[in-house]
């Protein structure tokens with residue numbers, strides 16, 4: 001398949017999955033401008049379309065593309081195909097557009113005939129940074145890779161988007177195969193499992209389907225939450241699960257939430273998912289974010305000063321995919337200008353990321369509303385004098401987000417919050433800045449408020 005055919009196939013899939021108005025308005029006029037091993041750049045007609053597509057359709061596009069290419073692919077968007085010439089040449093140097101497609105096809109045929117996604121060789125334990133946010137998950141994955149079906153079975157990894165679950169899943173497969181190359185390892189998204197099942201039923205090949213899924217030593221299944229509400233898929237997965245588990249084969253699943261929070265999941269599946277080890281991947285702290293940036297920059301062959309790494313890590317706290325996005329913008333700007341990357345150029349590049357553009361639409365009033373609604377505290381109380389803890393913390397969180405995500409001065413923030421002076425505001429912001437690095441719950445709270453703001 002050439003890139004044009006790939007994109008045609010993606011459009012075909014999206015046309016079926018989305019409703020006609022969504023497809024016509026947002027998706028039809030997009031195109032694929034570049035594709036390398038694990039990243040695709042998609043051109044969209046306007047910046048408004050870019051924001052909407054990123055917000056509403058990015059996961060759908062990423063999944064379709066990964067399904068069609070049989071490998072995980074990240075996507076990013078550009079307006080009108082405008083991508084700097086330096087960036088373009090650096091992309092085309094990384095690998096040709098056709099080569100990875102060919103590799104994917106070859107890899108698929110070297111595995112054991114299931115319509116699977118080949119393991120991504122770049123997702124290994126060696127280049128996975130361990131910190132307090134993922135230590136347990138990492139240790140559990142390592143144990144499973146070294147002793148499949150002996151340590152924890154099933155292993156259920158859950159956590160927010162872009163925190164490294166897929167990376168760990170591939171790392172298990174890569175490591176297990178390094179130790180025991182004869183193992184049959186299958187990485188598959190739950191959507192691929194569903195599609196495969198649907199095709200098998202349509203083509204009267206369900207026996208073959210079953211035989212294939214039941215002959216695996218390690219089943220790595222990504223984003224299992226998507227089987228919720230799909231009755232026949234759940235039915236089939238239940239039998240696959242029982243068969244593998246009963247035969248002492250390893251099952252590892254990832255999900256964006258724990259089993260008990262997956263609505264419309266059959267109880268018998270829920271209890272099986274909970275029957276091994278469940279472990280959460282959390283948002284990484286500052287040090288872990290810096291270490292991840294360092295390894296990603298090294299992989300790209302760029303040398304970034306420590307203060308720049310720290311600047312990016314401080315600015316981007318939401319998830320690692322966004323952290324990488326910010327790093328890419330800085331590297332792209334440096335290539336474009338040919339200047340070395342300094343704190344000033346990095347700050348300039350960060351200012352022009354999509355996230356920064358979205359930030360400009362966030363007002364202090366909207367922040368106040370979001371904080372009030374998230375914590376269940378009346379806006380009037382946030383503006384008022386009460387110093388009860390359940391009001392003070394949300395108030396300080398509001399100050400912090402207003403300072404970080406808008407251009408308001410300390411005094412302006414004080415005025416919005418019931419006429420507080422700027423030293424009070426500064427104290428609140430400094431407190432959150434300090435606590436957020438050690439308090440996972442606070443970090444999660446701030447991120448959820450931001451998600452509410454940025455996803456409307």
Ligand SMILES: Nc1ncnc2c1ncn2[C@@H]1O[C@H](COP(=O)(O)OP(=O)(O)OP(=O)(O)O)[C@@H](O)[C@H]1O
Nearest residue numbers: 127128129160161162163164165166167292320321
């Ligand atoms: N601890 C880590 N060390 C190095 N890289 C990491 C780490 N955690 C995540 N990453 C990188 O962040 C990116 C996003 O991670 P990944 O795709 O595994 O997230 P995910 O949790 O599966 O998200 P989603 O649910 O959206 O698929 C990948 O490029 C991955 O390599």
